[in-house]
Amino acid sequence: MRTLDSTTSLRIAVQKSGRLTDKTLNLLEGIGLKFDDYKRSLLVKCLNFDVELLLIRDDDIPEYVQDGVCDLGFVGANVVEEDQMDVEILRGLNYGVCRLSLAVPKDGDIKKPEDFAGKKIATSYPGITKRYFEKKGIDVKVITLSGSVEIAPRLEIADAICDLVSTGNTLKANGLDELINIFDSETQLIKTNKPLSEGKQQLIEKILQRIEGYQKAGKSRYIMMNAPQESVERIKEIIPSLKSPTVMPLADNGMVAIHTVVPLSTFWDVMERLKEAGATGIVMLPIESMIA
Numbered sequence: 001m002r003t004l005d006s007t008t009s010l011r012i013a014v015q016k017s018g019r020l021t022d023k024t025l026n027l028l029e030g031i032g033l034k035f036d037d038y039k040r041s042l043l044v045k046c047l048n049f050d051v052e053l054l055l056i057r058d059d060d061i062p063e064y065v066q067d068g069v070c071d072l073g074f075v076g077a078n079v080v081e082e083d084q085m086d087v088e089i090l091r092g093l094n095y096g097v098c099r100l101s102l103a104v105p106k107d108g109d110i111k112k113p114e115d116f117a118g119k120k121i122a123t124s125y126p127g128i129t130k131r132y133f134e135k136k137g138i139d140v141k142v143i144t145l146s147g148s149v150e151i152a153p154r155l156e157i158a159d160a161i162c163d164l165v166s167t168g169n170t171l172k173a174n175g176l177d178e179l180i181n182i183f184d185s186e187t188q189l190i191k192t193n194k195p196l197s198e199g200k201q202q203l204i205e206k207i208l209q210r211i212e213g214y215q216k217a218g219k220s221r222y223i224m225m226n227a228p229q230e231s232v233e234r235i236k237e238i239i240p241s242l243k244s245p246t247v248m249p250l251a252d253n254g255m256v257a258i259h260t261v262v263p264l265s266t267f268w269d270v271m272e273r274l275k276e277a278g279a280t281g282i283v284m285l286p287i288e289s290m291i292a
């Protein structure tokens with residue numbers, strides 16, 4: 001086992017190849033970390049920070065972080081919850097959003113949790129599934145499969161399944177109905193509980209602040225518009241600004257330029273009302289990062 005001292009780089013575990021890989025690497029690049037060609041190696045040096053990425057299977061990430069082989073890891077909450085490792089969850093990251101659900105063959109006789117008593121449930125998440133039924137005091141037989149779980153009822157290996165669902169298309173394609181959502185998941189940033197050097201702790205703090213800025217920016221848009229001076233007060237009322245808008249006079253008499261930031265969720269509503277209030281030339285720009 002590696003000893004964690006100030007001379008080693010901050011090591012971050014990332015899924016090597018799967019649903020979380022591109023989004024995690026985009027996030028890391030989005031907060032300003034630059035990497036060499038990460039497709040070629042399993043251990044990738046960061047070019048501008050004392051950081052390295054370890055690219056591994058997602059199932060291995062919580063254990064690597066628990067053992068201090070990696071200091072941080074990006075992994076689904078479903079895997080963290082399944083493995084019950086001793087790690088700290090630093091924050092949720094709003095991607096890889098899915099749920100772990102119990103699903104049953106259409107028109108079958110399982111309709112509620114009690115109906116699962118004595119039934120066989122196929123899953124890649126035996127820990128979460130068993131704990132769910134143990135809490136309810138219902139006896140079930142859990143069959144662990146590493147993939148293609150949805151096919152198990154048709155092969156008569158199981159009466160029901162417990163698997164990840166997002167759109168529900170995979171369930172539908174296999175003639176299954178989603179019955180009970182037992183766990184909501186998203187990607188999480190996890191940290192080792194092993195002692196870390198002062199330098200690493202500071203770097204983690206910096207990474208966390210940048211992620212916060214990056215997440216806020218993703219949910220906001222910078223907007224610019226022109227408007228008659230007399231519309232400014234009405235426009236200010238419409239814009240649910242994070243900060244008060246910047247208002248600048250234009251060369252055209254009586255016209256001003258207004259710049260501000262709006263939450264993406266309200267953008268289209270705000271845009272329509274701004275037009276009604278007399279704003280013209282409305283431009284929306286994505287924001288790369290927002291520091292408080």
Ligand SMILES: Nc1ncnc2c1ncn2[C@@H]1O[C@H](COP(=O)(O)OP(=O)(O)OP(=O)(O)O)[C@@H](O)[C@H]1O
Pocket residue numbers: 015016017018019020056057058059075076077078079095096097098164165166167185186187
């Ligand atoms: N349909 C989905 N929609 C959104 N997120 C999902 C979906 N399916 C899985 N995820 C999330 O993405 C993570 C990785 O999924 P993926 O299918 O790439 O894992 P895997 O096949 O176990 O990969 P590995 O080879 O690394 O073990 C899951 O643990 C879960 O958190």
Ligand SMILES: O=P(O)(O)OC[C@H]1O[C@H](OP(=O)(O)OP(=O)(O)O)[C@H](O)[C@@H]1O
Pocket residue numbers: 019147148150163164165166167168169170171
């Ligand atoms: O509700 P849906 O949007 O259809 O998504 C659900 C499917 O996504 C995941 O599999 P994935 O596609 O990652 O394949 P894998 O299990 O083979 O890795 C999960 O295991 C389900 O099978």
Ligand SMILES: [Mg+2]
Pocket residue numbers: 057058059
């Ligand atoms: Mg996996």
